[in-house]
Amino acid sequence: MAVRASVAAVLIASFLLPFAVTGPAIVLPDLAADLEASAAGTQWVQNAYNAVFAATVLAMGSLADRFGRRLVLRSGIATFALAMALIAVSSNVVLIDVLRGVQGLAAGATVSAGSAVLAHATSGTRRVRVFGLLGASFGGGTAAGPLIAGVLAPSGWRSIFIVIAIGAAAAFLASRYVQESRDPSTARPDLPGMALFGGALFLLSLGFVSSGEAGWLDPWTLAFFAATVPLLAGFVAVELRSAHPMFDIRLFRGAAFTAMMCLPFSVTFGLAALNVFLPVFLQSGGATPLGAALELTPLEVPVLLVPLAARRLTARWSARGLLVAGPVLIAAGSFGLIVMDRGSSPWASAAPLLVVGAGVGLAFAVMDNAAISAVPVEKAGAAAGMFNTMRITGESLAVAATAAVLITRTAAHTSTAQAVAAVQGRLVPETTGHAFADELHVVVVALGILALAGALLTAWALRTRVPPGPDGRAGHPSPSHAAGRTASTSSAHQPQGEVS
Template identity: 80%
Template sequence: MTISRQREPNIRATVVAVLIASFLLPFAVTGPAIVLPALTADLDASASGTQWVQNAYNAVFAATVLAMGSLADRFGRRRVLRAGIATFAVAMALIAISSNIVLIDVLRGIQGLAAGATVSAGSAVLAHATSGHQRVRVFGLLGASFGGGTAMGPLIAGLLAPLGWRYVFVAIALAAAVAFFVSRYVRESRDPATARPDLAGMALFGGALFLLSLGFVNSGDAGWLDPWTLGYFAATLLLLALFIVLELRIDHPMFQIRLFKRPAFIAMMCMPFSVTFGLAALNVYLPIFLQSDGASPLAAAVELTPLEVPVLLVPLAARWLTGRWSERFLLITSPILIAAGSFGLVLMDRGASPWVSLMPLLVLGIGVGVAFAIMDNAAISTVPVAQAGAAAGMFNTMRITGESLAVAATAAVLISVTSARTSAAEATAAIQGQHIGPMTGAAFADALYIVVIGLGVLALVGALLTAWALRNTKPNQTKTPGATS
């Protein structure tokens, strides 16, 4: 008889632990974005150093989430979940006491690794512990948790900002410690048949994301046609090609590229990319733009509330949404709403009152909220529960890759467009959230509008792709299991 020290499993405690941890992962992006100008000024950081506070977290997160899903299935989902939460908390605490921007960037990369472990293992834990209506409800809560972290991050950070930027990181570390304590009640589960982690694939994919981020950062400093910028982008394509060849040749790839022969699978994997790209870009750089225009961190956070509140609340209605409409309809409608909100922001009069800007942001937020309500469970439901960790890894890789590229690419576009009308120094000041003059402010605003147009086009393309991919799917084939008609 084997004696185990593991605590008695508790489904409620399991859900609470995973939801708290999941809340913190996007919070670690949107919260620091509010205090990034203060951090930059306090540490006298360069523009590239500031960008890597976000890029390092997102790039490593995206690069490792696949491998962490396989590790969770192989060595234990509870074990990987708790290790991820603990590492996340420690890295955040160390950032709070650090005074070196390079060290902070490195710690953010470590935190991205921990986030990859947490999200993959957490999704797999919930999939293993629930089924039917309960799973629909729990994954709706999971979507609300991700949305809540995204939505509440700016507001909570804005409230803590007067105390200093370090308090934002302290708050996240303390919340992660609570999640770690509660996670002791999680039931252990694994899939012994899972193949060894595809370390070579992880290295190639991670290297490609890192080089792509370098290319975007360098393009802001030296231009898009600079030899180093072009070299980084060329190396990215080379590593991605090698990654695809490797994944097609090995028996147990971490990214099962052959699944992309199925149109419905394409739609499921591409949707989080088009959804999170816009949300991440606006959550990180709209507060910086507002602060460069003279707003306080709290005021900038408050102006984001029309966008954030639907992201928090709509996923709570997941069961009602999937019971009333098919997932096919919701998957197509969500990016259409995002595109409508984006184009609405562009067409809005810049001198209009905040109440006028409320509607486009609200529509955009509802679109993102609908996606958050359905896409996690829909992705997990495409595979047997035993491979839930791998499925969660593929799905979340697309979501976090979208965020990573959004943060890096948006910064590059903002700096390039702004510096074309002002100077490199003024463009750098704008992207760091420093107070800028009217001419630079107008250039920065134009740059942001170009970004928003791009986000709308991307969402519209995503809607068309989804409609095409699901064109032969009957409505009842894309309803969430357990939903009522």
């Protein structure tokens, strides 16, 4: 009973974390119009959650190991639910932005502690099944968010936040059965690393938001971007000197690991941008929130279903082949989205979206395993935390950067005020709508180019094969293989495993 309840609590919470991004994206135009929010205020409804989430995943994992996974998990879920409930009754967009930041902190605690709870509560084949369900929960939350939000939209934008709060409350009740666990040997939290990384990500997001309204050459925009550089440099210096770094920079010496850390940007960047801004684009052409959500179905369904076939896929093809094929499909689908236009038939974009979704699903099926396989076995935990941080960082920057580019490029054809209205999905003059559509075409082409670059980097970095793992499949180095390689190399140049 306790194990099942623990699994249920983590799976429900894991479903809600991406749901809290893709669901509100559908009702964001209604929220902006109802609260008469500025472009910056509206963007931070998404950016605050994403940026804080990305900045705190590794830190929350350290706190969970040190002070107790059950404590951190339940605190995260409770804070997530409370913040969502307060958003549902708030009438001030600044307060909503602050609460979304609090929610991002809670999400970081939930995902870090939740994974550790599952690892502690399960073993053997049950653990394999449970972590497969965990991946499906994340994919399901991403896919279901737009559809559920579209159904709820006629009841008002607040309804989606209420439903998420209720779901989080259910997860909190189930989490009462979670057994406490901790790692007494865990080092003290890397507070300087946390502060520097979080500050750099926040200022980078702030720079993108400022550029949308004030322009890329505005002094404040330039100051925000410039201030990011010393913070990132300081973060690297601190992590290299630390005996127990939060983010082990030394692992980037391996080409395979570096490619795996870059791959989330070419995969999740496009998914996040399309999930947030395609509903806005479709609604600006006259689609209802539910209609916009239904038009996104070809994108979302493969993201959910393809990872469920991961075992069969990896039995037929190498991890390298799947990791390259995913971004290639994303690129092909992105280029195909050029056919979209405001008010055009949903069938015009169905095939390209299906191809993009299949590419994302392929990558999701093998990315996590590949990231862990690219390092010695004793570094697997660090690799997993770093990979999740990069994945969430990619999503955060995708939302902020895409909004900034769309606003500034659309404003070149109309005005900043009209460009902001278009990006927020409000009713706009026909000329503004066409300008926004043209610039969205530029964005999807850029996403395709980014995906192709990811495919080429991955193909080059993973060109060396390793022997099959104990399960007989390539791409999963055996502990003995990794350990043997490590023993023959000095600690200053720790080898990485390689993904086939």
